[in-house]
Amino acid sequence: MQIHSVKDALLYLGGRAVSDLKNIKLTIQYDGTQYSGWQIQKNATTISGILQAQLSRITKEDVKLIGASRTDAGVHALGQTAHFLTRCKIPPQKFSYVLNSVLPKDIVVGHSCEVPLSFHSRFDTVGKTYRYLISNSLFPSPLDRNRAYHVPQKLLFHEMQEACTLFSGTHDFSAFRAAKCGAISTIKTIQRIGLTKNHETLAMDVTGDGFLYNMVRIMVGTLIDVGLGKMASDEIRRILLAKDRRRAGRTSPGHGLYLMEVFY
Amino acid sequence: MQIHSVKDALLYLGGRAVSDLKNIKLTIQYDGTQYSGWQIQKNATTISGILQAQLSRITKEDVKLIGASRTDAGVHALGQTAHFLTRCKIPPQKFSYVLNSVLPKDIVVGHSCEVPLSFHSRFDTVGKTYRYLISNSLFPSPLDRNRAYHVPQKLLFHEMQEACTLFSGTHDFSAFRAAKCGAISTIKTIQRIGLTKNHETLAMDVTGDGFLYNMVRIMVGTLIDVGLGKMASDEIRRILLAKDRRRAGRTSPGHGLYLMEVFY
Numbered sequence: 001m002q003i004h005s006v007k008d009a010l011l012y013l014g015g016r017a018v019s020d021l022k023n024i025k026l027t028i029q030y031d032g033t034q035y036s037g038w039q040i041q042k043n044a045t046t047i048s049g050i051l052q053a054q055l056s057r058i059t060k061e062d063v064k065l066i067g068a069s070r071t072d073a074g075v076h077a078l079g080q081t082a083h084f085l086t087r088c089k090i091p092p093q094k095f096s097y098v099l100n101s102v103l104p105k106d107i108v109v110g111h112s113c114e115v116p117l118s119f120h121s122r123f124d125t126v127g128k129t130y131r132y133l134i135s136n137s138l139f140p141s142p143l144d145r146n147r148a149y150h151v152p153q154k155l156l157f158h159e160m161q162e163a164c165t166l167f168s169g170t171h172d173f174s175a176f177r178a179a180k181c182g183a184i185s186t187i188k189t190i191q192r193i194g195l196t197k198n199h200e201t202l203a204m205d206v207t208g209d210g211f212l213y214n215m216v217r218i219m220v221g222t223l224i225d226v227g228l229g230k231m232a233s234d235e236i237r238r239i240l241l242a243k244d245r246r247r248a249g250r251t252s253p254g255h256g257l258y259l260m261e262v263f264y
Numbered sequence: 265m266q267i268h269s270v271k272d273a274l275l276y277l278g279g280r281a282v283s284d285l286k287n288i289k290l291t292i293q294y295d296g297t298q299y300s301g302w303q304i305q306k307n308a309t310t311i312s313g314i315l316q317a318q319l320s321r322i323t324k325e326d327v328k329l330i331g332a333s334r335t336d337a338g339v340h341a342l343g344q345t346a347h348f349l350t351r352c353k354i355p356p357q358k359f360s361y362v363l364n365s366v367l368p369k370d371i372v373v374g375h376s377c378e379v380p381l382s383f384h385s386r387f388d389t390v391g392k393t394y395r396y397l398i399s400n401s402l403f404p405s406p407l408d409r410n411r412a413y414h415v416p417q418k419l420l421f422h423e424m425q426e427a428c429t430l431f432s433g434t435h436d437f438s439a440f441r442a443a444k445c446g447a448i449s450t451i452k453t454i455q456r457i458g459l460t461k462n463h464e465t466l467a468m469d470v471t472g473d474g475f476l477y478n479m480v481r482i483m484v485g486t487l488i489d490v491g492l493g494k495m496a497s498d499e500i501r502r503i504l505l506a507k508d509r510r511r512a513g514r515t516s517p518g519h520g521l522y523l524m525e526v527f528y
Contacts, residue, residue: 076407078405096403106409108404108405109403110401110403137374139360139373139374140369140372141342141372142294142371142372143295143342143411145295145369
């Protein structure tokens with residue numbers, strides 16, 4: 001029997017004491033370039049697949065690792081979080097060292113610690129911060145390959161900044177989600193959003209209570225339309241109200257996106 | 265006969281008009297990870313080797329490309345410059361487009377233009393700016409692999425900053441050059457130097473009129489000794505006066521170094 005949740009664990013353990021069952025939280029960084037995203041898939045190399053296999057090997061248990069965000073192929077993370085239940089005697093804070101000694105160099109566990117058995121990395125999140133990088137140089141920079149979305153055309157930065165602020169607050173983000181998004185509620189709150197420029201790199205930082213599937217990438221695709229002069233900045237307001245995916249911009253590529261932090 | 269210099273060109277051309285001979289300057293960016301440095305070597309893949317081969321193919325001439333700085337293996341560049349002489353009819357500013365269409369993605373020519381026949385990318389430099397990145401996190405960040413030198417120990421940042429300023433000005437940098445450095449004068453002037461910190465990344469930016477072989481990397485290695493508390497910050501002053509390589513720190517690895525700009 002796989003231990004997938006506290007309930008499973010209790011069923012499995014029956015009347016036995018749960019005192020030796022631990023819930024371990026990991027904070028994970030990765031360069032997503034070589035992976036088919038976070039979530040385990042058949043016939044594809046994924047970040048959670050690699051982590052879960054190594055954890056199962058280390059603990060000699062059938063570990064089920066659950067992550068806060070199911071990042072897509074090519075998406076990077078500086079602060080992904082995940083948790084798993086184990087009876088393994090390794091001190092919780094040592095899991096990062098043990099894992100980093102066996103993980104490929106593009107996945108690093110920055111921190112591991114014990115959390116209450118009731119903690120769930122995905123369902124307990126109260127917010128996340130994402131960053132999206134756009135490289136706005138004539139030719140793609142060799143040091144930004146797979147790290148930023150290259151847009152060679154001139155972008156109207158101030159118009160993009162203005163448009164950006166219109167996402168702030170609580171809105172129905174139906175127009176900014178992929179067709180296959182299965183979220184029940186499309187109402188989300190953006191607590192903080194901003195667009196900054198450093199030389200030829202534009203960075204959009206966004207913190208919200210939750211994000212629909214591809215929401216950040218569609219927001220960026222729409223901002224780029226504003227930057228290219230294809231769309232007025234205040235059109236964002238109308239797209240939000242229209243709730244029509246077809247009026248928003250294209251989904252910008254995954255390799256510009258970074259999961260920066262998950263809040264609990 | 266290879267056209268290596270204006271003198272060669274004039275000899276080659278004899279009494280013919282030189283009006284169709286052009287001197288083209290390139291500004292080049294690269295991710296140095298996959299290369300054995302800038303300078304052409306037998307049995308090794310180098311950045312100038314790849315550029316020169318593509319230029320020879322494009323121009324159907326035996327092009328000799330000369331770069332401003334012979335960066336080592338693993339060293340990156342955002343602003344390397346180089347020049348070559350050609351009679352090819354391609355408009356000078358188009359070389360960047362033509363080259364980028366055939367170059368590997370880790371080498372990009374950001375700009376090409378015609379310069380006077382007398383211009384020499386190496387001998388005419390009046391200064392260069394380098395940046396060195398140190399990643400000071402407990403575990404190496406997957407997004408800084410090959411991009412920053414990972415130092416996991418605690419570093420005394422303010423002591424390093426203090427030590428850094430002691431390099432400023434005109435000094436004999438004999439203690440800060442590799443044994444195989446062939447420079448005639450070891451007196452160099454550092455016009456500007458500074459150490460900054462952004463989260464867990466330390467960046468040393470240095471502009472000088474010239475640099476001895478491995479000078480920046482030995483300066484950084486010495487600053488790290490200061491950061492680790494192995495050396496007092498004002499020891500820099502004594503090492504400069506002693507002119508003894510053995511008293512300076514180790515040569516820090518090439519992959520943290522970036523050639524940012526070359527001045528003429």
